[in-house]
Amino acid sequence: MVKFSKEILERLLLDSNKIRNISIIAHVDHGKSTLTDQLALAAGLVDEDAAGEKRVCDVDKNEIEKGITIKSTSLSMVLENPDKENDHHLVNLIDCPGHIDFSSEVSTALRITDGAVLIVDAAEGCRGQTETVIRQSLQERIRPVLFINKVDRLIEEMQFTEEESYQNFLRIIESVNALLSTYSDESVSVDPVDCNIAFGSGKMGWAFTLEQFAQLYSKKFKLPVEKVINKLWGENYYDHSTKKFTTEPYSSTSGQQLKHTFCEFILEPIFKIFKLVREHEISSEGILSTDLENIISALSIPLTKEEKRKEPKLLAKSIMRKFLPAHKPLVQMIINHLPSPKEAQKVRYDSLYTGEDLTDPYATGIKECDPNAPLVVYVSKMVPMHSNTSSSMSNNVGRFIALARIFSGSLTQSTKVRILGPNYDPIAKKDVFHTSIQRLLVMIGKNTESITQASCGAIVGIVGLDKYIIKSCTLTEEGQVACMPIKNMKYSVSPVVQMGVEPVNPADLSRFVEGLKRLVQSDPLLECKQNDSGQHILGTAGELHLEICLKNLEEEYARGIQIKKSPPVVTFHETVSNKNGDMVMARSANGHNRLYMQAEPISEELIEMIKEGQLPMDDQNKRAKILEIDFEWDPSITKRIWSFGPEADKGSNILVNATKSVDYINEIQQYVVTSFQQSSSSGGLCDEAMRGVLFKFNDCNLHADSIHRGAGQILQATSRVMTASQLRADPKLVEPMYLVEVQCPQSVMGSVYSVISNRRGVIKSTEMVIGTPLVSITGNLPVLESFGLTEELRGVTQGQAFPQCSFSHWKVMEDNVYDPQSKVHKLIKSIRKRKGLKEDIPLYTDYCDTMPKQ
Structure with missing residues (x-):
């Protein structure tokens, strides 16, 4: 166990080979925080009795109250390699949330780490968020190791046999490897024989890889440790009659069925300890049963009299913690199987750096993890300063620390640094700032430690940037103007749940706005915009995310201000469905210019390509070829795309110039594009952003005198003709859909079906959770219908069902928007009313000047 040493820490900060940057990732409640405690124990940050209970990374009061991780928290620790004496490593660990609403926090952690410890509950197996975090990690080219947690549940709660437990482990490992192969182009897998899988219980503080038992049995079988490891997994058996390992399940002499070696030599001793402890009667004299005394003596487990007097559950914990201390296999896996920054950046650099020249000094510095190369630092999130963050900072309220990874230099x-924001433009010199680093810190949960310097590979906290950064950015040294930024992060969730907030007392408005700015800065995903009525709209990932943000606003960032809140609402999109929409025309205000436009739907496959960045934006020829071959676009327009929009939404709508031989067309192009950006972010049905609409600018008649075809005339006419073309092409509303997963006993399945069906949900599958009396129900549910779902399910099932909702996809609402009896018509009218628009849904004739051409 290594006590915190600042001298060792500062030395390791300059040696990238001795650094491991890791994220702890898992489905909600699979045991990330308790396992983190075991590593904190190894680093001397918590004592033995507190490990597994303290949750050292739960620093937010909401986390403590709700018992779940909400913010990703960085914990830097000096750990000693169990295999080598005085071989210290700096492990920068980030404990990530498991709830889907906070998966943006997982993205910020994975961006600045190189490896991940994936945790799976032995009883529950892979769940919905397990798949999500695997996908997120592989997108960032993060190498994983696996920890199968809560093995004690199989023994005590579910009463599995050794063979049933082994088969359960096989299923979990198979599921994880299937997900790894699905989301990675490279050969990524985990295997107990490679010792990159550990089994154990984070809460009880015990764990093992095959290596621990191979070392125990090496002398007995007179075989090297490496050979014993291979014999302890898979279809391997030990025939006691011949005293040899075999791959045949039956004895060659007696014909008796043999046990898997994993069951016989690993699980059997563990199960026996639990059984003997369960049967043990507590003795005030600290006397154990003969069988129990014999087994702990055979395993050389030292127990004090005080420990022998403990109740069975605590006695089992003491025995197992001394027999198989959890931190040892964990530290071994982290040091031996997760890459150092020097290894990782060779693989990751081309997916991180946005510069076209991957041989420039900045890209090369990242690739080589060179401390002498030009400086490149990525800030992934802003961390609020706690009151005890630093004794020398007397007033930390509203201040933030930038959590950053040094990739080069x-x-x-x-x-002195140059800050490149997420909207940095090297030509326009947009979103760039200059300042100096005030202080450097190492993050240790809620606490920090000041340092003087750090080199590439390190994760540090930086003080002095919060005036310039909202959420994330890239830092270079002053004067390094050729450096391009690190790629912006992609989040697996969208801010689809909204709520309007405003101060009750208008005199508090300036303080309230300042509080909102700090709230937005504290959360990677949270969005805040102002509507036409002056109300501020918060955009969050889900109901729980919204609840936490509001609580932080009321209790911290806008404390003392009475806040008026609107009911929560959902973000929608608008689209069109008529593939042969008629062309419409609008005149400019002076009557001298006519613009002709047509709207058509874009296929879902193309929308996803655009959203995922898979459609080449910089290579016109390559893009045109994809559009012609894969999506059967007319070759006459594939090379005439003017714009993708809206820019804030990764541009799932397209504007093309489909005109032929029109005079002065180039002079109005910028006006048309500007109007397209505005129109695509504010559709004609209910002022929601458009999704998947192709606007064809088919023709225009322009006045010969440039005075009569200026911005004032063209912008308004373009806006009108675009809205008219959308409303003419059979407009539709698009709603966000959740993938909902519910685990419950079979006896309450009917109640769960009923609740989901009554909320316009559709059941996709129902499967038994192997080894349990539970079923897993999955389906799709409109986000609009999800409010109060948890409470209703708990009520009708007496607390036996708990849903997990994650954003799944956007779905077109097929009803006619102009039918007064349809749900979508009523919904659009309610949205228009909420936004202060006229309640009646407009017609295309309200915006165009003539009937469409036939």
């Missing part, structure tokens, strides 16, 4: 206090 070295950083010291007072370094």
Whole structure:
């Protein structure tokens, strides 16, 4: 166990080979925080009795109250390699949330780490969020190791046999490897024989890989440890009559069925300890049963009299913790199987750096993890300063620490830096700032430690950037103007749940706005915009995310201000469905210019390509070829795309110039594009952003005198003709859909079906959870219908069902928007009313000047 040593820490900060940057990822309640405690125990940050209970990374009061992780928290620790004496490593660990609403926090952690410890509950197996975090990690090219947690549940709660437990482990490992192969182009897998899988219980503080038992049995079988490891997994058996390992399940002499070696030599001793402890009667003299005394003596487990007097559950914990201490296999896996920054950046650099030249000094510095190369630092999130963050900072309220990864070069206090924001434009010199680093910190949960310098590979906290950064950015050294930023992060969730907020007392408005700015800065995903009535709209990932954000606003960032809140609402999109929409025309205000436009739907496959960045934006020829061959676009327009929009939504709508031989067309192009960006972010049905609409600018008659075809005339006419073309092409509303997963006993399945069906949900599948009396029900549910789902399910099932909702896809509502009896018509009218628009849904004739051409 290594006690915190600042001297060792500062030395390791300059040696990237001795650094491991890891994320702890899992489905909600699979045991990330309790396992993190075991590593904190190894680092001397918590004592033995507190490990597994303290949750050292739960620093937010909401986390403590709700018992779940909400914010990703960085914990830097000096750990000693169990295989080598005085071989210290700096492990920068980030404990990530498991709830889908906070998966943006997982994205910020994975961006600045190189490896991940994936945790799966032995009883529950892979769940919905397990798949999500695997996908997120592989997108960032993060190498995983696996920890199968809560093995004690199989023994005590579910009463599995050794063979049933082994088969359960096989299923979990198979599921994880199937997900790894699905989301990775490379050969990524986990295997107990490679010792990149550990089994155990984070809460009880015990764990093992095959290596621990191979070392125990190496002398007995007179075989090297490596050979014993191979014999302890898979279809391997030990025939006691011949005293040899075999791959045949039956004895060659007696014909008796043999046990898997994993069951016989690993699970059997563990199960026997639990059985003997369960049967043990507590003795005030600290006397154990003969069988129990014999087994702990055979395993050389030292127990004090006080420990022998403990109740069975605590006695089992003491025995197992001394027999198989959890931190040892964990530290071994992290050091031996997860990459150092020097290894990882060779694989990741081309997916991180946005510069076209991957041989420039900045890209090369990232690739080689060179401390002497030009400085490149990525800030992934802003962390609120706690009151005890630093004794020398007397007033931390509203201040933030930038959590950053140094990818190239070295950083010291007072370094002058150039800040490249997420919207950095090297030509327009947009979103760029200059300042100096005030302080460098190492993050240790809620606490920090000041340092003087750190080099590439390190994860540090930076003080002094919060005036310039909202959420994330890239830092370079002053004067390094050729450096391009690190790629912006992609989140697996969208801010689809909204709520309007405003101060009750208008005199509090300026303080309230300042509080909102700090709230937005504290959360990677949270969005805030102002509507036409002046109300501020918060955009969150889900109901729980919204609840936490509001609580933080009321209790911290806008404390003392009475807040008026609107009911929660959902973000919708608008689209069109008529593939042969008629062309419409609109005149400019002066009557001298006519613009002709047509709207058509874009296929869902193309929308996804655009959203995922798979459609080449910089290579016109390559893009045109894809559109012609894969999506059967007319070759006359594939090379005449003017714009993708809206820019804020990764542009799932397209504007093309389909005109032929029109005079002055180039002079109005910028006006048309500007109007397209505005129109695509505010559709004609209910002022929601459009999704998947192709606007064909078919023709225009322009006045010969440039004075009569200026911005004032063209912008308004374009806006009108675009809205008219959308409303003419059979407009539709698009709603967000959740993938909902519910685990419950079979006896309450009918109640769960009824609740989901009554909320316009559709059941996709129902499967038995192997080894349990539970079923797993999955389906799709409109986000609009999800409010109060948890409470209703708990009520009708007496608390036996708990849903997990994650954003799945966007679905077109097929009803006619102009039918007064349809749900979508009523919904659009309610949205228009909420936004202060006229309640009646407009017709295309309200915006165009003539009937469409036939």
